[in-house]
Amino acid sequence: MSLSLARVASPDSLASSVHSRGKDYVLYRGDSLALMEKFDEHTFDLIFADPPYFLSNGGFTCSGGKRAPVKKGGWDESQGIEHDHEFTTAWLKACQRLLKPTGTLWVSGTQHVIFNVGFAMQKLGYKLLNTVTWFKPNASPNLSCRYFTHSSEIIVWASPGSKGRLQHTFNYQSMKTQNGGKQMRDVWTMLTPRNAEKEHGKHPTQKPVQLLERIVEASSNEDQVVLDPFCGSGTTGVAAVAKGRRFVGIEMDEQYLELSRRRLMAAPRP
Ligand SMILES: C[S@@+](CC[C@H](N)C(=O)[O-])C[C@H]1O[C@@H](n2cnc3c(N)ncnc32)[C@H](O)[C@@H]1O
Numbered sequence: 001m002s003l004s005l006a007r008v009a010s011p012d013s014l015a016s017s018v019h020s021r022g023k024d025y026v027l028y029r030g031d032s033l034a035l036m037e038k039f040d041e042h043t044f045d046l047i048f049a050d051p052p053y054f055l056s057n058g059g060f061t062c063s064g065g066k067r068a069p070v071k072k073g074g075w076d077e078s079q080g081i082e083h084d085h086e087f088t089t090a091w092l093k094a095c096q097r098l099l100k101p102t103g104t105l106w107v108s109g110t111q112h113v114i115f116n117v118g119f120a121m122q123k124l125g126y127k128l129l130n131t132v133t134w135f136k137p138n139a140s141p142n143l144s145c146r147y148f149t150h151s152s153e154i155i156v157w158a159s160p161g162s163k164g165r166l167q168h169t170f171n172y173q174s175m176k177t178q179n180g181g182k183q184m185r186d187v188w189t190m191l192t193p194r195n196a197e198k199e200h201g202k203h204p205t206q207k208p209v210q211l212l213e214r215i216v217e218a219s220s221n222e223d224q225v226v227l228d229p230f231c232g233s234g235t236t237g238v239a240a241v242a243k244g245r246r247f248v249g250i251e252m253d254e255q256y257l258e259l260s261r262r263r264l265m266a267a268p269r270p
Contacts, residue, residue, distance in 0.1 A: 023246075024241050024245075024246050024247065024269070025237050025240075025241055025246065025247040025248070025249065025264050026247075026248050026249075027231065027234070027237075027248075027249045027250075027251065027257055027260055027261060027264070028248070028249070028250045028251075029250075029251060029252065029253075029254055029257045030250065030252060031252055032091060032094075032229035032230065032250040032252070033087075033090055033091060033094065035229075035250050036091070036094035036095070036097075036098060036229060036250070037094065039098055041097045041098065042098070042099065042100045042101070043098050043100075043225065043227075044098050044099055044100065044103055044225050044226065044227040044248070045099075045100055045102065045103045045169070045220050045221070045224035045225055045226065045245075046103055046104060046105075046106075046169075046215075046216065046219050046220040046224065046225075046226045046227070046245075047095050047098065047099060047103070047104075047105045047106070047226070047227045047228070047229070048105075048106045048107075048108075048212065048215055048216075048226065048227075048228050048236045049091070049095065049105065049106070049107045049108070049228065049229055049230055050107075050108045050205065050207060050228070050230050050232065050236075051088070051091065051107065051109070051113065051117075051229075051230050052075050052076045052113070052230070053076065053109055053110055053112045053113045053205075054076060054077065054078035054084055054112050054113055055070050055072060055076055055110070055112050056070050056071050056072045056073065056074075056076040056077050057070070057077060057078050058070075060143070060144070061140065062140040062141055062142070062143045063140070067143050072204040072205055073204065073253075075252070075253070076205075081116075084113070084116060085116050085119075085120065088113070088116050088117055088120050089120040089123070089124070091229060092105075092107075092117070092120050092121060092124055092126070093124055094229075095160075095227075095229065096124055096125075096126065096160045098227065099160040101160070101161065101167050102167045102168060102169050103159075103160065103168070103169070104129065104157060104158060104159050104160075104168045104169065104219050105126070105157075105158050105159075105160065106155055106156070106157050106158075106215050106219070107121075107155065107156045107158075108134070108153055108154070108155045108207070109153065109154055109155075109156075110150070110153055110154070114154045114156065117156060118156060121156065121158055125161065125162045125163075126158040126159065126160060126161075126162065127158060127159040127160075127161065127162040127166065128156065128157075128158050129157045129158055129159055129168065130156075130157045130186050131154050131155070131156050131157070131186065132154070132155040132156075132157060132186045132187070132188055133152050133153075133154060133155075133186065133187045133188070134152060134153045134154075134155060134188050134190060134211060135151060135152050135187055135188065135189045135190075136151050136152065136153075136190070136191065136192050137151070137189060137191065138191050138192055139151035139152075139192070155215075157219070168219070169219050169220060169221065170218060170219060171217060171218055171219070171221075174217055174218070175214075175217075175218050178214075178217075184218075188211070188214065190208055190210050190211050191208060191210075192208060193206045193207070193208045193209070193235075194208075197209060197235075200233075200259055200262040200263050200266065201233070201255075201259040201262065202233075203232045203233035203256055203259060205232060206232065206233050206235060207232075207235045207236075208235070209235055209238055209239050209242075212235050212236050212238070212239035212240075213239040213242065213243060215239070216236075216239050216240050216243045216245060217243055220240075220243075220245055221245075222243070222244040222245065223244065223245065223246065224245050224246070225245065225246045225247070225248065226240040226245050226246070226247050226248070227247075227248045227249075227250075228247070228248075228249045228250070229250045230250070230251070231249030231250055231251040231256070231257070231260055232251060232256055232260070233256060233259045233260055233263060234249055234251075234259065234260025234261070234263045234264055235263075236249065237249050237260060237263070237264050237267070238263050238264060238267040241264060241267050241269060242267055242268050242269065242270070243270065244269070244270045247264070
């Protein structure tokens with residue numbers, strides 16, 4: 001389907017969808033692999049993907065100062081490295097088709113998935129632009145004391161094509177201004193989401209709005225269209241509409257989709 005948010009308001013029947021009155025977002029419930037096929041190529045200016053990290057495999061973490069099992073949901077369980085890689089390759093390929101030549105893809109991950117993502121991107125012909133390190137100064141301690149404290153995530157930034165002149169959107173000057181007049185570097189120090197960001201409900205892997213606002217501002221312009229194929233609690237959408245962009249989110253879990261809807265309804269607009 002071609003994308004005009006007003007027109008998507010009468011979608012084909014594949015997924016349930018929720019639409020905003022102001023027409024600056026639309027949320028689809030369903031499998032992103034199936035739904036992404038429905039959009040025309042070159043539809044989106046920016047895609048942010050926070051995919052399953054395949055973390056929920058019987059390990060332990062620290063929650064509220066106590067040892068707790070890592071159990072984010074069935075969607076986060078590994079089905080073996082080959083299967084996980086096939087899944088990663090499939091959704092990355094779908095994103096590549098959907099991006100405009102000026103658009104870019106951001107993918108977040110930890111060691112559990114990010115090398116898989118990077119390898120698939122290189123094989124598909126993406127041009128890697130940066131790997132941003134998100135440093136979390138308030139990360140939970142490591143209770144086993146057998147590792148360094150996990151306190152960062154990698155966010156790969158890439159353009160869909162590796163050939164020809166780079167055409168991607170990068171708001172260099174805006175980033176420099178935000179960084180006090182110095183070039184913005186690729187290590188970003190930001191807290192994990194505070195309680196105020198969870199007032200509409202919780203998601204086990206919620207990203208901070210500040211992180212998504214920087215991504216949106218750096219690599220898209222006002223009124224452009226942002227896609228998140230693993231929408232979760234809708235953080236990308238909240239940041240996108242707050243910065244005057246339009247948003248399309250896909251999420252397979254009905255409760256998380258409803259959480260996204262509540263957050264998007266309440267999100268500030270410029
Ligand atoms: C890592 S979380 C995203 C969290 C999000 N960035 C946020 O700030 O809330 C991944 C989400 O993708 C959803 N998901 C996993 N596989 C999916 C699929 N094939 N299609 C659609 N949603 C999927 C999960 O239900 C989960 O909510």
